[in-house]
Amino acid sequence: MPSTKVLLTGSTGFIGSHIVPLLVDRDYDVFVLERYVTGRFVLGQMRSVKTVFGDLREYSTIKKIISEVQPDIVIHLAAISPVAYSYEHPQEVIEANFMGTVNLAEACIREVPHFRHFLFASTSETYGNGPNPRREDTPQNPNSPYAVTKHACEKYLMYMRDGHNFPITILRPFNTYGRKDNTHFVVERTIVQMLQSETVRLGDPNPVRDLLYIDDHTNAYLTCLENEKAIGEVFNFSTGIGVSIKQLVEIISKLTGFEGEVIWNTIPPRPLDIMELIGDYTKAKKTLGWEPKFKLEDGLKRSIEYWRNKLLKDKTM
Template identity: 30%
Template sequence: MKNNPSTKFRTGNVLVTGGAGFIGSHLVDELIKLGYGVAVVDDLSTGKIENINSKAKFIKFDLGSKLAGEKLQPILKNIDHVFHLAAIPRIQYCLEHSNTCHSANVNGALNLLNSCVKNKHIKKFIHISSCMVYGASDVLTVSEDNPVKPKTIYGVQKHMQELYLDLFTRYFNIPSVVLRYFGVYGTKRHSESGSYPNVTAAFSRDKRIKNKLTIYGDGEQSRDFVHVFDAVRAAIMAMRSGFCKGEVFNIGGGEPITINQIATYYKCPIEYKKARVDDVRHCTADITKAKKLLKWQPKISFEKGIKGYLNE
């Protein structure tokens, strides 16, 4: 009975969309370890079925499809908490296939929200967003109050998800939280080309295929990284917190790390190429709000995390 989320658990039943992906599958593992009943919805467009914990109930379908609402109703019947991670997070792919990605990313979120409205027992809707909504900021460190100016189709679609969630929270009283993840990394389950292929995964691919890293620009552009275990812990703390309805939180490491610094851990030659037009120069998370309201802060330093990832 443990793998049937229709059976009430003492800790509750949880739906994780995108639970076959990098972050989602780690979240599912941790929720099951904590005693939650977990249902996973994923269309496997970027996730892998082997990532899904055998104790979770898996339902394969596309949240952006016209039949999504009909399929979601029986799944949500006994669900207490919803984590929405399902998305197509490939920046270039979203640019080239904007309609397809709009259906998956925006319509998918809207279908899920409409279904949650009909299930008034949902205690918390935790939406996983992205630092991509900020785009090119005028400051090195961005807080949740910084202007949202996405520079990519994917960033625009993540922002649209947030806007819909804000409206549904205000009009339909859905208790929600938005977590804007920065560069999540940390285990070999991290796809080199699928979901969230940030620089750590891209460098791993470069080293494996050609034993040489490619860096666009001078390498002094900086990013913020958070280990997947810390990211998952933030999501669960957001679910359990009773003081953050309607809030938005940055979830990152809170310190800038240059691309050149990251490259030193890979110990192989570097090829520098012309900077890409849409590259953001600097983006670091101000995590003050998460520390204060969620009582969350990262536990795994980038040095420890990247060494563990490369030695796995």
């Protein structure tokens, strides 16, 4: 019996690069869609992962790819995701995120008669400011071009679900940490600065976030994958616990042994920022049996150990 074909977009990104080997380990027939011919190897898995190249904004190209690959399942992670970038480049973000998602979903429903499941990576950012904790039925108030595109994608996919019985699952993960090669986000930026210098420069200390470790995030996708209970539904994936940026920095300082100075408000504030964002994952727990396994300190210890080893290795090379 042939293996289930899974097409993954965003395979070279933070979440995608962690999901690819997990799919391979589970014997899926994995295809990854990349925008450019870059010569990159996806986690060294090229013997077991097939790469197809195309731009999600070009419907004719995506239609041809989907027609040829005939995926049973699509995991759609690809997006221009930095919130700050979206304020300055709204047209680019709308085209890539919204039109890219429409093109991909429409190609699947039109070109694959046996299509089984479309998993879409939305975001907790779609909630904007509002009451906490956020549940799936909490009113959404997206307050950045990035969040607006994700909200629009959700609405389009729900139309396809209701109008055409398209098998979607919408995942709304909360802020995730555990990056291996990117220090532009607050957890990794803080860790690396504390390991490298006596001075740490950060932005606003007051926002509160619900921080999810990468392994819990990837497990959310595996939990939804081919799960009948997930189809047609929207799920939050979070820890249910909020921590201010100031508290986060104090925890990292303690775990790294940092004794230097933290200078706040060195990064310009966003035009609109969410001051407190905490999720409620009750629905995912009751429906799917998913719950986070990593407490914040445990995930931070793993992240600190990784970056300590990486920085030491880079220094000796």
